[in-house]
Amino acid sequence: xxxxxxxxxTIVFIIFSAMACKRHMxxxxxxxxxxxxxxxxxxxxxxxxxxxxxxxxxxxxxxDILFANNTKEGDExxxxxxxxxxxxxxxxxxxxxLLSRGPRMIPLIERYIREEPSSLLNEYPKRVRLxxxxxxxxxxxxxxxxxxxxxxxxxxxxxxETSPLRDQSGKCTVKLLHRPKFEFGExxxxxxxxxxxxxxxxxxxxxxxxxxxxxLLSQSGIQRLDxxxxxxLSEWKYAARPHCGMVEVNIVVVIDWALPTSVGSEAQGxxxxxxxxxxxxxxxxxxxxxxx
Numbered sequence: 148x149x150x151x152x153x154x155x156x157t158i159v160f161i162i163f164s165a166m167a168c169k170r171h172m173x174x175x176x177x178x179x180x181x182x183x184x185x186x187x188x189x190x191x192x193x194x195x196x197x198x199x200x201x202x203x204x205x206x207x208x209x210x211d212i213l214f215a216n217n218t219k220e221g222d223e224x225x226x227x228x229x230x231x232x233x234x235x236x237x238x239x240x241x242x243x244x245l246l247s248r249g250p251r252m253i254p255l256i257e258r259y260i261r262e263e264p265s266s267l268l269n270e271y272p273k274r275v276r277l278x279x280x281x282x283x284x285x286x287x288x289x290x291x292x293x294x295x296x297x298x299x300x301x302x303x304x305x306x307x308e309t310s311p312l313r314d315q316s317g318k319c320t321v322k323l324l325h326r327p328k329f330e331f332g333e334x335x336x337x338x339x340x341x342x343x344x345x346x347x348x349x350x351x352x353x354x355x356x357x358x359x360x361x362x363l364l365s366q367s368g369i370q371r372l373d374x375x376x377x378x379x380l381s382e383w384k385y386a387a388r389p390h391c392g393m394v395e396v397n398i399v400v401v402i403d404w405a406l407p408t409s410v411g412s413e414a415q416g417x418x419x420x421x422x423x424x425x426x427x428x429x430x431x432x433x434x435x436x437x438x439x
Contacts, residue, residue, distance in 0.1 A: 342369055
């Protein structure tokens, strides 16, 4: 009897050891999904314990290891992590590391704009999964920054996304009717300048749909580009909103840079003018919804 008990315990131990080994192997395997998953595992635990303790220290350690990984698997793992919420500071570090890897990241970003890491996302709770529109916003912004790093100096297209700073719905919805036609021209980027991201304007929209004030809230890093954005208030027109009062809005000017033909690009899509309710801006990103 005792021998059978020992045999049963041994079998159970072997089974659990095998399962633990399998989990360990899945986190140490040198695949992009496994490398990213090793970080997300710890983020999921750390976010349950919002105390800045050992779990967060371990998350930072795992990120540091990933940031030092300059293999193609490391590149892809960093892009995969843009689909996850790891914490505000950690998310900014992931974006900074992605951009520091340079234009070689362009094909990966274009790929993950088209598709998301669904199988990996489905393994984790909602607290670590970003909305798809948010991830796409991050990736598109990073794509344009890297296109300029790769040698893009000409604007292929520009669109705007409007975000009221207080809720505006129904008859008070802020809807863009007309905006200036931006003429950026050649030789836009001057020596010493670098593109830091989509410029953001702050404006007041009155009940008649006219702009009463406009200022540059966040610069793009390109002086001639920014100078074009707030020249003529009369060129901006929103739909009338009777009895809704003045509303303050942020206007993100989304720039699509044209890569030199020698570089090539898989994603040259042009976005449309859109409205976003609420602030909608996280690290100068707007998760936009299409206007009706």
